[in-house]
Amino acid sequence: MLMAYMTWHEVKKHISEVNDNLIIPVATCEQHGYHLPLGNDTFIAEYMAGILSQRTKALVAPTMNYGVNLPCDVHLAGTTSIKPETLREMIISITDWWRQQGFRHFLLLTYHGDPFHLQAMKDISDDIKLYDLSEIEYSDILERQASIRHACEAETSVALYLYPEKVKMESVREHDIPFDDFRKYLFHEAGDLPEGYVGSLGYPSFATKDKGSRIIARMIDRMIDECYDFLKP
Ligand SMILES: [Zn+2]
Structure with missing residues (x-):
């Protein structure tokens, strides 16, 4: 259930009678190669938040649409980033209000792996879990x-399963960069455009809808295992 569609009084009732925990999807606005949209990580975090909400009856807060991205992605249009301390401060600020209204646990749900x-x-407080x-x-x-x-074999498979109409397989451009060569970019130590970088890493041309369905099923199982108890009323 999306909290944004409810009145404050309905939220108050939900906290006291149904579930006093909150799921917060944390997305990012990030390029995903030539074939996936900037909202990829947002769509997936929101989809998974919906499933978790159905299972636990915890409400879903409005998505935090901006996250921290690789400095080298500044060269790829549309991508933007906030500073890590801004992200952290925002989480501290919004949960501070919600905590005073009776929300007890906050689950930050993200599909974006920037370190x-x-x-x-991480480790903001005992009642906030990443x-x-x-x-x-x-x-x-x-x-x-x-x-x-x-924007690889895995991510593209998930996109083909969840929202095939937005995937442009005919536009895939593949250029893999080995982990060791990309390391300095991943850890934000370099901000230039890596040699040959097209925005995707790995092999998106190997993506299929069937792999996406298996990945999503596994993601759901693990999410329920790891988050259910934390979100129990
Ligand atoms: Zn992604």
Whole structure:
């Protein structure tokens, strides 16, 4: 259930009678190569938040639409970033009000793996839990990659399963950069455009809807395992 569609009085009643925990999707506005939209991580975080809400009856807060992105992505139009401390401060500010109204636990749900994005949301307080949806085992589902990269075989498969109408497979441009060569970009130590970088890493041309359905099923299972107790009323 989306809190944005409810009145304050309905929210108050939900807190006292149904579930006093809150799911906060934390998205990002980030390029995803030539074939996926900037909202990719947003759509997936919101989809998963909806499933978790159905299972637990915890409300879903309005999505935080901006997150922390790689400095090298400044060269790819539309992408933007906030500072890690801004993200952290925003979470502290909004949960401070909600806590005073009776919300007890806050689950930050993200599908965006930038290390500084994740770090900014870790260990804020005991009643705030960060959950990274992308952290599952991929090796038995993917053919060409061993793990998730970016706008890759895994992410593109998920997109093909959840919103095929927005995926432009005919526009895929593939140029993989090995992890060690990309490391300085991933850890924000370099902000130039990496040689040959097209915005995706890995092998999106190997993506299929079927792999996406298996990845999503596994993501749901792990999310329920890891988050259900935290969101119990
Ligand atoms: Zn992504």
